[in-house]
Amino acid sequence: MVFCFWILFILSGIAVIGITDGIDTEDKNYSKFALTIKAAAAEDYSNLLSKNTRAALLESAKDCKHLGGTPPIGYSVTPEGYYEIDETKAPIVRDIYRYYLSDMGYDDILTHLKQRGYKTSNGNDFSKSAINAILTNPKYMGTYTYDRTMPKDSDGKRNSHATKDQYIEIPNGMPAIISAEDFNKVQEKKKKNSTKHTNRTGKQYYPLNGKIFCSKCGKPFSGNINNSNGRKYYQYRRSCKCKIKSVRLEQLNRSVFYALQQCIFSPENKDAIIQKVNAKLAVQKSLQTEEIIKLTNRINGLENAQNRLISCLEEGKASKTILDKMQKNETELSALNKQLAAKSKQISTIDNAIYNKLVKQFVSYMSDVKSPEAFALKDATIKEIVINENDVTIYFNSGLTADEDTINYFNC
Numbered sequence: 001m002v003f004c005f006w007i008l009f010i011l012s013g014i015a016v017i018g019i020t021d022g023i024d025t026e027d028k029n030y031s032k033f034a035l036t037i038k039a040a041a042a043e044d045y046s047n048l049l050s051k052n053t054r055a056a057l058l059e060s061a062k063d064c065k066h067l068g069g070t071p072p073i074g075y076s077v078t079p080e081g082y083y084e085i086d087e088t089k090a091p092i093v094r095d096i097y098r099y100y101l102s103d104m105g106y107d108d109i110l111t112h113l114k115q116r117g118y119k120t121s122n123g124n125d126f127s128k129s130a131i132n133a134i135l136t137n138p139k140y141m142g143t144y145t146y147d148r149t150m151p152k153d154s155d156g157k158r159n160s161h162a163t164k165d166q167y168i169e170i171p172n173g174m175p176a177i178i179s180a181e182d183f184n185k186v187q188e189k190k191k192k193n194s195t196k197h198t199n200r201t202g203k204q205y206y207p208l209n210g211k212i213f214c215s216k217c218g219k220p221f222s223g224n225i226n227n228s229n230g231r232k233y234y235q236y237r238r239s240c241k242c243k244i245k246s247v248r249l250e251q252l253n254r255s256v257f258y259a260l261q262q263c264i265f266s267p268e269n270k271d272a273i274i275q276k277v278n279a280k281l282a283v284q285k286s287l288q289t290e291e292i293i294k295l296t297n298r299i300n301g302l303e304n305a306q307n308r309l310i311s312c313l314e315e316g317k318a319s320k321t322i323l324d325k326m327q328k329n330e331t332e333l334s335a336l337n338k339q340l341a342a343k344s345k346q347i348s349t350i351d352n353a354i355y356n357k358l359v360k361q362f363v364s365y366m367s368d369v370k371s372p373e374a375f376a377l378k379d380a381t382i383k384e385i386v387i388n389e390n391d392v393t394i395y396f397n398s399g400l401t402a403d404e405d406t407i408n409y410f411n412c
Contacts, residue, residue, distance in 0.1 A: 061146035064173035072139055073121050074177050083139075083174040088298045088336065090177050091291060092118045096134050097178050100186055102372035103210075106131055117338030123331035135190065141183035144173030204234055207253060207367060207378065208385060215388040216242040223249065236387075244387055252385070253367040256394055260381055261362045263396065270355065278349045285347045295340045302329050302336070 061067060065081040074093040076086040092113070099109045106128045113126050120126055138145055146168040206223025213220055217240045224237040226246065234249035265273070309326050312318075348354070366374055383395040 061144075061168045062170075064144040064170055067146060070121050072137055073134070074140070075174075083144075085175050085177060087291070087294045088339075089121075093134060093140055093177050096131060097140075097182055097186060098372050100131075100135060101182065101189065102370075102375035104370055104372075104375075108370050115342065117335070117340075117342040119335035119338070123335050135186050138169070138183065139174060140176065140178040141180045142172050142174055142176030144168075144170040204249075205368065205370060206234075206236065206249065207374070208236065208256060208382075211378070211382050212236050212247075212252075212385045212387060214238055214240050214242050214244055215386045215393075216240075216244065221247070221387055238387070244389055247387060247392065250367075252392065254363060255392070256382070256385060257363045257366040259394055260366070260396070261359065264381070265359045265362070274350050274352075274355055281347055281349060288343060288347060292340065292343055295336055295343065299333060299336050299340065302333050305329055306333070 064083070066077045066083055071077050071083065074086060074090040075083045078084055095112070095116070095118070096109060099112055104112070109131055110126055110128070118126065120130060134140070204223065204225065209222050210220070212222075219238065219240040219242075221236040221238050224235055224246065226233040226235055226237075235246040236249060236252060237246040238244055306326060306329050309322055309329070312322055350358070366378065381397055383397045386393045386395070
């Protein structure tokens with residue numbers, strides 16, 4: 001490249017003056033041949049330096065070291081250059097995977113991240129591309145990679161979705177934030193979603209998508225909007241040609257989740273449910289306390305660092321490095337304080353009054369709220385819903401039983 005520029009300057013009639021070697025193309029003693037030789041030598045040196053630099057990077061990559069730039073969110077780098085989990089940021093990654101596996105779309109994930117005060121490494125709100133990058137980065141399951149993404153194009157733009165056919169990949173080369181099982185589940189789900197035709201319209205939520213099937217051919221029903229006489233009717237509609245009518249969204253949601261409510265919250269289950277829920281909440285509270293301690297320690301460390309930097313400024317040491325470091329610390333402090341505020345919401349135990357309130361809200365909660373908990377409960381309890389010509393049959397997973405009143409209710 002250097003050689004090409006020198007020749008271009010000469011052909012364009014531009015005088016070239018070498019500072020280090022005294023070359024002056026305007027000098028009568030100037031030799032084009034000597035210039036060509038020197039330019040070619042400089043080009044060879046530049047190429048050799050580039051190759052040596054890349055060779056050194058590849059050698060470090062074999063040791064699974066961080067090779068520059070900002071580490072993936074959830075990780076920090078040791079003084080020796082190795083990755084370690086940053087437990088103040090790792091919960092962000094775990095939540096993103098948990099949300100996605102709970103059938104949440106990117107818009108819903110972004111909403112939940114914002115509610116929890118989560119920010120990127122630069123202190124910004126997450127974007128869809130940032131979520132996608134996290135969900136497809138094998139480092140999060142402990143697989144070290146290097147030289148994976150395609151280089152920038154001629155316009156200086158990079159496609160973060162494009163990867164090379166061959167790159168360095170070392171399984172278990174770094175600590176894992178996500179299990180390999182969950183990472184692979186996400187890749188399968190993403191692949192399926194990329195080819196799946198969805199019938200979700202606008203922001204309407206169809207909680208029973210994926211659970212409803214035609215009794216004749218077994219093909220799925222999915223959410224759909226029917227516009228009639230200027231009104232919108234939300235429904236679950238067949239994807240086949242069988243002569244089975246659509247089912248109103250509100251009607252099917254209410255029936256299914258009411259039946260589930262009666263199965264789960266039967267009187268004989270009440271004490272056991274309260275006990276198990278409180279045991280689960282105790283575990284969550286313990287984990288919450290650990291995360292709060294880590295966040296608080298990190299915040300205190302950054303505040304102490306800021307105070308030291310402010311002392312440097314007061315002493316007249318206002319270098320650009322100090323100012324940049326202060327700005328970076330301030331950005332991280334703001335993000336961590338928002339995260340701490342969201343994490344500090346009190347987790348209360350369940351008593352009879354709260355239990356009864358939860359039971360009353362169950363149907364509307366399962367019908368309207370997108371959350372990992374609602375998805376997990378739906379997935380664990382509802383096997384499938386079969387739509388017949390004249391009725392609907394709900395199949396629950398084994399272990400769930402309905403009492404006589406519930407059976408009579410749906411048979412009437």
